[in-house]
Amino acid sequence: MLTLEFVVARAPDPAYTRAIGPGLPAVVGRICEMKVRLFALLSTALLMALAAAPASASNLSQGLSYLALGDSVPFGFNPLVDASNPENFTGYPEIVAQRVHVKDVNATCPGEATGGFLSLTGTDNVCRPYRSAFPLHVSYSTSQVDFAVAYLRAHPRTRLVTLTLGANDFFRFQKDCAATPPGPTCALGLGGVLAVMQANLSTIFGAIRSTGYSGLIVAVTYYSLNYADPASVGGALALNAAMSAAATANGALIASGFDAWAPVAATAGGDSCAAHLLIALPDGTCDVHPTPLGRDLLASAVIDKVATTCPEDNAVICLRARD
DSSP: OOOOOOOOOOOOOHHHHHHHOSHHHHHHHHHHHHHHHHHHHHHHHHHHHHHHSOSSGGGGGTTOEEEEEESHHHHTOOTTSOTTOGGGOOOHHHHHHHHHTOEEEEOOOTTOOHHHHHOTTSOOSSHHHHHHHSOOSSOOSSOHHHHHHHHHHHOTTEEEEEEEOOHHHHHHHHHHHHSSSOOGGGGGHHHHHHHHHHHHHHHHHHHHHHTTOOSEEEEEOOOOSBTTOHHHHHHHHHHHHHHHHHHHHTTOEEEOHHHHHHHHHHTTTTBTTTTTOEEEOTTSOEEEEEOHHHHHHHHHHHHHHHHTTSTTOOHHHHHHHTO
16 A cells, blocks of 8 residues: 655744744745645656556456357356356356456357367267357357457457367267267277367467467366276377367467366366366266366466466466567
């Protein structure tokens, strides 16, 4: 808190004047008057400076925006709430935006696969059916990549883009291989699906940069459903490796959702469900989507990564510094 002290000139005490003579009190009085004028000038300057300074941290990033892209994880999907109102869903982008004081535009779609992200006729999991039945956080009729490109070209003060995408390529592969007859992606094998996923992600990162956007891009990787289960860990790491390779090749940063959850899951023997990181279902099992605790850990991973991009090690300042 800033405290301003004012020195006020007083008429000299008569007894004091008699003791030392009439000259000195007059000088003292003039000095005090000068101090009052000086402090008044300084106070005015300080008040003007305070008026011109930001009133809060939020004003540091006023007018800056953040574009979130991807699937149901950043969307904040929860199978237990009414999907007809998108405000029922809060993903990690909303938490990031609140903490770094920027406006977030969450263009994510539950069930989005990398092929569907690039084209309305590309390989999809369930994004297109979801869009036909329920509203997204942001309304658009194009593919997600086309919306992203248009948004970035129209909003040059965008300072952050995040992307979590690829899990639905694997889910679609599982469905295709379980179908009779098998669906089209099953013939690719897991290795082929991961290769297509990585190529599509590279195309997506390239499309973002093609707009002239030079701000931060952060790829947010997936967590493991159970860190004690080799199959779960292996699946998450395979998806994350493809995402990380595409991100690194296109100058994007990586915020590890896998690492963000691991210490908390470890408190429950590695089980993300038992650690309350996954949404609990009525039957006693867990959904694959994060609870508020899991979501907030992903948000913290993004913020921590952004903070590494400037000497101040503060995400708010780092984003503002790019303005």
